[in-house]
Amino acid sequence: MSKNLRIIYAVGPEDVIKAYNYWSKNQDDPSQVSVTYSSQFYELCRDIDAYGYVIAQSPQQEIVRDQRFIIERRLIPSTDASGISYHFRQIWFGLRLLISAIRFQANIIVVDNGITHWFFLSIFAWIGIKVIPSLQCTLWCKYYPPSLGEKLALRLSRNFFAFDCKAILAVSHDIAAQVDQLTLGQHQEVFEFFPTFYRADFENIPPAKIEQSPFRVLFVGRVEQSKGVFDLLEIAKRFASENRRDIKFDICGEGSLLEPLRLAAKQADVGDFFIFHGYCNKMQMKELFSSSHVVIVPTRKDFVEGFNRVVSESILSGRPVITSAVCPALYYVKDAAIEVAPNDVKAYGDALLDLYSDRQLYEEKRKACVMAQEQFYDTGKSWGNSLKSIIEKIQ
Incomplete structure (x- = not known):
């Protein structure tokens, strides 16, 4: 596989630097029962000889670099925003991620739930970055209807799942079913996966x-x-x-x-x-x-x-x-x-x-x-x- 692959993984509040330190020593993180997704990302980049940039949400700023990886715990202000301020916050995080992707010259970006609105990631696709959403949560609450703001964000995200992303990672059948419902059955291929254990x-x-x-x-x-x-x-x-x-x-x-x-x-x-x-x-x-x-x-x-x-x-x-x-x-x-x-x-x-x-x-x-x-x-x-x-x- 091409040595020129440059992949970003944007993840939520996982301690990706600690996971990296254990992974680099060929050790498991003793605080985690399952295999962390970030350690699987490090393993993947090494296997396919790709450069990786991991960006995790964090209450404090920290960054490490080596010959293959940039691993950043990115300072994120309080997550208590709601209403309009929440949606502006999501767009702002998306813009910061876009700037990082351009500077890194990313070919591919993998993005977890909660990083930014899904529809915003269409911009990445429009400038040639291949986007893979990694769905760790359902798109909306299974037993309650989405709020007006959530409905609008989901409607705007329909084309992203249908056309703009390259494929979809989903951790459960329920999530895959919601993608199907949102896009009326017209979406990119869904790859269901499981948490992994030793x-x-x-x-x-x-x-x-x-x-x-x-x-x-x-x-x-x-x-x-x-x-x-x-x-x-x-x-x-x-x-x-x-x-x-x-x-x-x-x-x-x-x-x-x-x-x-x-x-x-x-x-x-x-x-x-x-x-x-x-x-x-x-x-x-x-x-x-x-x-x-x-x-x-x-x-x-x-x-x-x-x-x-x-x-x-x-x-x-x-x-x-x-x-x-x-x-x-x-x-x-x-x-x-x-x-x-x-x-x-x-x-x-x-x-x-x-x-x-x-x-x-x-x-x-x-x-x-x-x-x-x-x-x-x-x-x-x-x-x-x-x-x-x-x-x-x-x-």
């Missing part, structure tokens, strides 16, 4: 001992309202009122509502079986998956989800997962999951009780986990390999 990170996790008490329920994610953490508290309060204190909740993650949730759990007198672990690295997560019986992913309808890797991690750990169709990952693991209606707190609690009390059901779901695992180890379905296939096709 077998070695999961192969030593022992099967759950269903007879072991307490029955442990694991939540992993941002501690925010939209992630359903307060729904879990309501379930814990219900179980306490029913004198079920042999079901424990392990809450792993940080977020703006961590302290309010901790206080609410204390006030509800469920603190002894509603346990907070805060941020957990890969080894800590492995221990928590090993001690858990089931994983719960109660993301609410107002959250724009893309895949939710925790669903994959649950399956790879051999733990049944309880979630709703808000999480597109459910599509790939239905036999190993219990699906409930979005936002239905009672249904989530009932599903936990079903797995807790029905040994046969639990064993069926556990066996289904084993059957569903291989797809997440398949490097042929990784983001990096999918991107490589696109580049080979468009060159």
